[in-house]
Amino acid sequence: MTETGETELVRRWRDVLACYSTVSCALDRALQETHGIGMSEFEVLDRLIDASCEDLRMHDLATSMYLSQSALSRTVARLERDGLVERSMCADDRRAIFVKLTAAGRERHTRARTTQRAVLAEHLMAEPARA
Amino acid sequence: MTETGETELVRRWRDVLACYSTVSCALDRALQETHGIGMSEFEVLDRLIDASCEDLRMHDLATSMYLSQSALSRTVARLERDGLVERSMCADDRRAIFVKLTAAGRERHTRARTTQRAVLAEHLMAEPARA
DNA sequence: AAGCATTAAATGCGTTTGCATCTTTGTTTC
DNA sequence: GAAACAAAGATGCAAACGCATTTAATGCTT
Secondary structure (H helix, E strand, O other), rough: OOOOOOOHHHHHHHHHHHHHHHHHHHHHHHHHHHHHHOOOHHHHHHHHHOOOOOOOOOOHHHHHOOOOOHHHHHHHHHHHHOOEEEEEEEOOOOEEEEEOOOHHHHHHHHHHHHHHOOOHHHHOOOOOOOO | OOOOOOOHHHHHHHHHHHHHHHHHHHHHHHHHHHHHHOOHHHHHHHHHHHOOEEEEEHHHHHHHHOOOHHHHHHHHHHHHOOEEEEEEEEEOOOOEEEEEOOOOHHHHHHHHHHHHHHHHHOOOOOOOOOO
């Protein structure tokens, strides 16, 4: 039916699955042990760093994250509990919540990123180029 | 330090993450709605089909699955509850448990595989070839 | 301006997961 | 052969997730 055969698709999917499982497991473990945060927490910090505008609305965060809205809400709650981000009201739209990095959050991200890079270098490097 | 730059690694990781999230979400939903099984359950059925030897030991299943031992144990328990596999003792090693497809399990897999192929074709096809 | 649909975020709830532990069986060592 | 050790699988437990619902604010239509 299509150019790419079915078995070829399945092979590709297995590759993705293998890659994701290996790396996410190693990454989550490394981040947790070394910095006390999980992958989702790191992703949020990372998004906040990328968006140089300092504070993002929850909804904007949500769209760029592969996480349900409720999961994101709780992830940010954990980050706030740990003092890594602050939530604040938005004057323009009082439904929205601004999320902003704290100094501690920024510092944690910097150190965690080193760990991330190391794990990726170790586990993502050997991946086949994949025809 | 290495050939592949750090940002290149991060880019690749984001690609994997995006691909995995999209496909696994769509796949899990489709399998659940159409056949009442999740991705993990399908994976187990798939392994049992692949291993033509009819019955596999839990431990052999575990090594080829990206799932913890406990999660696999529970996944197989669910499959047994739904009548898709049977667990039986192994005479040679009485610690081991054999897992075997039932007729219903075989049939379920056949139908679920169609769904899987369709989802992969729809969501994995458009993926960039990735330089 | 009043009423209704829509949107942002939070929360209750059930499911799945991994870790640690337990039980049972097999293996090795003395 | 008994004691220590290892291995297979099950289970208690807590964490994180998604779905559905709730609460609150906004926008839209008449």
